[in-house]
Amino acid sequence: MVGSFLNVVIHRLPKMLEREWLEQCAEFKGERLAAAPRFNLVIPRSACPQCGKLITVLENIPLLSYLVLHGKCSGCGAPISKRYPLVEVLCGVLSAIIAWRFGFGMTALAAMLFAWCMIALTFIDLDTQLLPDGITLPLLWLGLLFNLGMLFSDAKSAVIGATAGYLALWTIYWIFKWATGKEGMGYGDFKLLAAIGAWLGYKMLLPVILLSSFVGAAVGITLILTKGRSHSVPIPFGPYLAAAGLITLIWGHQLCEADYFSTLLCPLR
Helix, strand or coil: CHHHHHHHHHHHHHHHHHHHHHHHHHHHCCCCCCCCCCCCCCCCCCECCCCCCECCCHHHCCCHHHHHCCCECCCCCCECCCHHHHHHHHHHHHHHHHHHHHCCCHHHHHHHHHHHHHHHHHHHHHHHCCCCHHHHHHHHHHHHHHHHHCCCCCHHHHHHHHHHHHHHHHHHHHHHHHHHCCCCCCHHHHHHHHHHHHHHCHHHHHHHHHHHHHHHHHHHHHHHHHHCCCCCCCCCCHHHHHHHHHHHHHHHHHHHHCHHHHHHHCCCC
16 A cells, blocks of 8 residues: 555656646746646545546455456557556565564664655666655654664664765765766765664665665666666666665664675774
8 A cells, every 4th residue: 555655756746746847947037837627645636647538446456446347548549657666666675674673663663764765766776866854854863863763773873874975975976077077977866875874873884885786787887788778877876875874774783793795884883
């Protein structure tokens, strides 16, 4: 059910931001935009993008409705994107792993919230190369608040983690821009790593950065070799940060305790 809602967030939040930006630009220029229908995470009801048929309650049951409808709209037969069941399955599996890892309690609930935000940010970044402040900034503050109770780290480590996470990528950004004259990443990446640092503490930042860099480099090289993708085409970094953050949240301490990884990934432990 949460995964189904995340699909709505992934689809609608970028459109909501675009509307907001257009309104701000018009206001800055002293113009007035024509009134538009309400559009948020609740209104209007979900509908088929091809024929406009409203999706009924029975057609909106996570996973089951997709299987019953054979992945097609009941109105026009247009295929339904596999993205929808993928996000629902991913959300369910990650939530189950977190429940198994942390047990019943506030820590598991907080970890699930972290995972749900990572899923939404991953797919939004893949679609638009945006990491909305509406998710990254509340996530940062929640990490600091949760760690007042030492759910994942102590408060001091969380504050240092948030600061160091932002400054680490901010520094890399400016070094790369000074050396090449190009922007290597966006400010959303800084905020996302700051949020991860606020949740996991500064000692887990290096594993997150290394894991995300390894995965990002591997995927980028694979795309260039197999699909002929130009090295100049930007690849969003947010999904790799999110994946590394989730891996570190769930298995970070085990990785740091393993002899093979301890020196490489966790020199600050």
